[in-house]
Amino acid sequence: MxxxxxxxxxxxxxxxxxxxxxxxxxxxxxxxxxxxxxxxxxxxxxxxxxxxxxxxxxxxxxxxxxxxxxxxxxxxxxxxxxxxxxxxxxxxxxxxxxxxxxxxxxxxxxxxxxxxxxxxxxxxxxxxxxxxxxxxxxxxxxxxxxxxxxxxxxxxxxxxxxxxxxxxxxxxxxxxxxxxxxxxxxxxxxxxxxxxxxxxxxxxxxxxxxxxxxxxxxxxxxxxxxxxxxxxxxxxxxxxxxxxxxxxxxxxxxxxxxxxxxxxxxxxxxxxxxxxxxxxSGIKSKEKEKPGAPSASDQENRLPASTFLSKSMLCREPLHGCAFTGAICTTTQINGSISVAHGPRSCSQIACQTILAGGLRALYQKNVIIPEQLFPSMLSSDMNENVVIYGGMDDLTEKLRQAVAAKPQAVFVLTTCPAGVIGDDAESAIRIISAEHPEIPVIPVTTDGNIRGDYMQGVLNACMEGAGSFIDPCCKPEYDLVNIIAEKNIANNAETNFAVISNLLNELGISVNCRFVRRTSIEALRGFLKGRLNLPAFNDHFGRVLINFLQERFQISFAQNAFPVGFYESERWLNEIAVFFEKETEAERVIGLFRKEYRERMEPFRKALEGKRIMIITYIHDTDWILETAFDMGMEVVKVCILNYSQDNLFRTRYPGRFEVETNYPPQKRDDDLRRLKPNLLLCNYTPQDLPLALHADTIPLCPDVGFYGGLAFAGRWAALLKSPVKEGWKYESEKFA
Incomplete structure (x- = not known):
């Protein structure tokens, strides 16, 4: 009782x-x-x-x-x-x-x-x-x-x-x-x-x-x-x-x-x-319109609130973004669905700008059109001061009616900070709409703005509570199908990377069944278990959390290696998949073709970079693709400095002993290390400011280009950068008047 x-x-x-x-x-x-x-x-x-x-x-x-x-x-x-x-x-x-x-x-x-x-x-x-x-x-x-x-x-x-x-x-x-x-x-x-x-x-x-x-x-x-x-x-x-x-x-x-x-x-x-x-009560009277109607959101496969936490939540770091934005950037990737934001219009506008920014970058830089990000399917309940005082369930209910009137395949409900603070029970509005339209699933995703966590926590909740609730446990694996999980929707090269991965798989006669969760559909999510093998895009904390969730819930198989960057990782990745699908001969042929091409492309860059000293300061813990590129170019890696940050917490390398390394690196040591080691090139995640000596610096992308030639693309940037003067001419002129 x-x-x-x-x-x-x-x-x-x-x-x-x-x-x-x-x-x-x-x-x-x-x-x-x-x-x-x-x-x-x-x-x-x-x-x-x-x-x-x-x-x-x-x-x-x-x-x-x-x-x-x-x-x-x-x-x-x-x-x-x-x-x-x-x-x-x-x-x-x-x-x-x-x-x-x-x-x-x-x-x-x-x-x-x-x-x-x-x-x-x-x-x-x-x-x-x-x-x-x-x-x-x-x-x-x-x-x-x-x-x-x-x-x-x-x-x-x-x-x-x-x-x-x-x-x-x-x-x-x-x-x-x-x-x-x-x-x-x-x-x-x-x-x-x-x-x-x-x-x-x-x-x-x-x-x-x-x-x-x-x-x-x-x-x-x-x-x-x-x-x-x-x-x-x-x-x-x-x-x-x-x-x-x-x-x-x-x-x-x-x-x-x-x-x-x-x-x-x-x-x-x-x-x-x-x-x-x-x-x-107004809410109660509306709920009585269709008593006893089944709720589409109360389906047997409905997931409870997530117990899987982002790293910033686990480590109690300052929150990196907002769970609401992370969730809505994920649910809007599901074609045929509408995401309803319960909160002020400004929250929806900020989230929409975040979504559009990625779509516009892909369009301008890669000439790739991503409709889900250029035209995100979302509505806002437009909370105002009056709603915050008296509650917004009537407004949310009407906005949900507007959403289901468009006949989507699903509706996701995401709450912002004000809705979470005042305790609005979105599920009561969902029950009303589900009783009126039992044919349309209406799925709540735990967010409450940043009350429930950061951007990455919102992405996790949207994947697990939202997209995960559609997975049909009765589907059986089909031989030459794979799923892709843990792609980063904020990356402007996500689609070009997917194209590279898809082409490599096609060389083995393998097709992608579902992307969990990017540019996918309700139908693909329902058939998720048709994929015999699941390929993580990243093996960082985000990727591992999704792997743990899906393994715990569905007991499915995953590749050990994430999307590869550089020749070594690509060869290892392709061989692992080939062994799983018994396609070793096809893999050997493909790798042989890429090996010849890689050596030919490498030579011009090696002439420009050989003997140069490089230092790395990064919060990305998997740096081997950078190190492989540097060593293939004949460069000397003087130090790798790993910052403690939200993306990961597990540094690993296959090049132990070949360079100085420091984890949990304090940023205030940077200037002393630069004076001591005197590198020709400094790599950071962001453009460094106020360097103590003149040297070239380049940024490390959060999501690098994948495939056999991913590292070579980076080497090309270094070669071009090192050909330019360390300081621009106008800066020399300014020193004369200092």
Whole structure:
């Protein structure tokens, strides 16, 4: 049983919840209690007054790679497992967002709810923002009890809780009833019973005012533990039995404010002869248009939120970009789909510019037209200040209706920072649209702007939750087909590199089945498992995460070597594929042709570069293609400096001992190393500034040209660069006037 106990702050819901947990545990039930209140005191009485590490403090202080669920789960009285969400100090931050982050944390680390007989969520009921509705979502809480007293503000809060349940509840029957924690005399209790009758909810249990609660709290214990023979303890034991024996649930029927005041404050009796105005949520009424219709997004193959993290998330580096942008740059690569951005128009414009930039670079520099990037298929819900204050579910629902009206093969929903901060539940809008159009899959992708991570995390989530949800596990491998994974959509040479790889495969009689995820289609994704072998474009952290995900989910085969750059890697790559497909003879013929051509092309560059000294400073950890090119040209590599950065964390080389190497290189050492080693050429990922001596410098591309001649293209640049003067003439002139 999953039970959420809501109530106004200070109403006593934490005391009631803790005593109930103790009573359930005494009956032999395995109980988990999660406190969803910034005061983080829900479980204190179960832990003898101990204040525990909250989930939010733990998330803040511990790197993701070191996080363990056991660190935020604490065992209390009679084995009750306790957890506290925590929250910010009063006056700062957003406690509702904290609840969202806590539940995402529990999901990511795999909280096993099936290990418990009862889960109790102790939830603050004063605040009605989306974060505090989290226990109602995704099946976290099946049953809701509302704690109230005779005070009008307590009843007012109870009514607001009913409104929150109505807004976010996907089930028409979720409320078990009211728990009256009495503060006054019997006459005052009539207010609660009038509200109960009007809201059509029973008062299930009444807890009378008692000094034993104060005495037990002074002992840092529950009444159940401190005074086991008391009438108060017997009441909680009765409640514990009743929670299992009485399973009747009721719909949330909150009252309009005028009716609430008329009934509670003025004492008007709610009866059949007098009209009671119940509040009706706009979201709920729309959801009722097609009740019971199947949701296309709830397909069996639907993936949970990703537990695979980008390197910057694992290493707690500053975020490199935004998860929303990374995800939308990926989903827009899927032909026949529409990506709907739930957020301000500016977020969509920035993401669109990022997509267009790659398409325009490919067009201008490579003369390659990429329609997915020149004309990205995306819509925005155009959140504004009013939406941020009051919620944007109506706007998102209408934008999704606009998307499905275009009859796409799929719709992806991606949320920005504002949507994540205010706790908009995009999945409730998705359920509405899926009920209206069950034939069109509507797939949410976890982003929330950069709340859920950086650009690369967004790409990973889009690949796994979005594209991965379409893979048909029933497809069987076909002999001469391969898939390509982990191409980088931001690379302006991605299409020319794909053409090179495709041509090499064609030489062996092998075709590409699906690109995961670039310039692909829903049909290709569904048939992903037709590929007998999967070829990673990169073996960096991004590539390895995707490999681990696909292997874990589908148990498929991968080539060990990534897209090759240079002759050695290309020969090794082609031979590996040839062995897998039993095409060694074809591979030997192709490699022989390229070897002759490579030697002929190499000679002019070698004459210009032989004997020159080269130094490398890079965050790219796989540098062998650069080293191979330098050594083939007869150059001397004086030092390789590996920066710690988000692309990778595993330096490797097949040339050990042939040069000086330093990993985790501190950039401030650069100038001293340049003066000491005096290279002719410096290679960096970005154009270096303020060099301490005159020398030539070139940039290392994030995604180099692949194939047998990839290194030669780079050598041609070096040869041309070294022929030019180290300093331009105008700079010499400027020194005369210095």
């Amino acid at each position: 999953r039970i959420a106990i809501y109530g106004k702050g200070g109403i006593g819901k934490s005391t009631i919840t803790a005593n109930l947990a103790a009573a359930l545990a005494e009956r032999g039930k395995r109980v988990l209690q999660i406190g969803c209140d910034p005061k983080h005191d829900s479980t204190r009485l179960l832990l003898n007054g101990k204040r525990v590490m909250t989930a939010l403090d733990y998330l803040r202080d511990v790197p993701p790679v070191m996080q363990r669920l056991s660190e935020v789960l604490h065992t209390g009285y009679k084995g009750v497992v306790c957890a506290e969400a925590g929250g910010p100090e009063p006056g700062v931050g957003c406690a509702g967002r904290g609840i969202l982050s806590t539940f995402a944390f529990f999901e990511r680390l795999g909280l096993k709810t099936e290990d418990f007989d009862v889960i109790l969520y102790d939830v603050l009921g004063d605040v009605v923002c989306g974060g505090f509705a989290v226990p109602l979502r995704k099946g976290f809480a099946e049953i809701v009890y509302i704690v109230t007293s005779e005070e009008f503000m307590s009843i007012y809060a109870a009514n607001n809780i009913l409104r929150g349940v109505q807004n976010f509840d996907e089930s028409p029957y979720r409320i078990a009833g009211l728990i009256l924690n009495s503060r006054g005399e019997a006459e005052d209790q009539k207010k609660v019973y009038r509200f109960s009758k009007a809201a059509r909810l029973p008062v299930k249990y009444t807890i009378q005012r008692s000094s034993l609660f104060r005495k037990a709290e002074e002992l840092d214990k529950t009444v159940v533990e401190a005074f086991p023979e008391s009438s108060e303890t017997k009441l909680f034991q009765t409640m514990a039995r009743g929670f299992f024996d009485d399973n009747k649930l009721f719909p949330a029927l909150p009252l309009e404010e005028e009716a609430l005041e008329r009934i509670v404050l003025k004492g008007e009796q709610p009866d059949k002869d007098k009209k009671i105005v119940h509040h009706v």
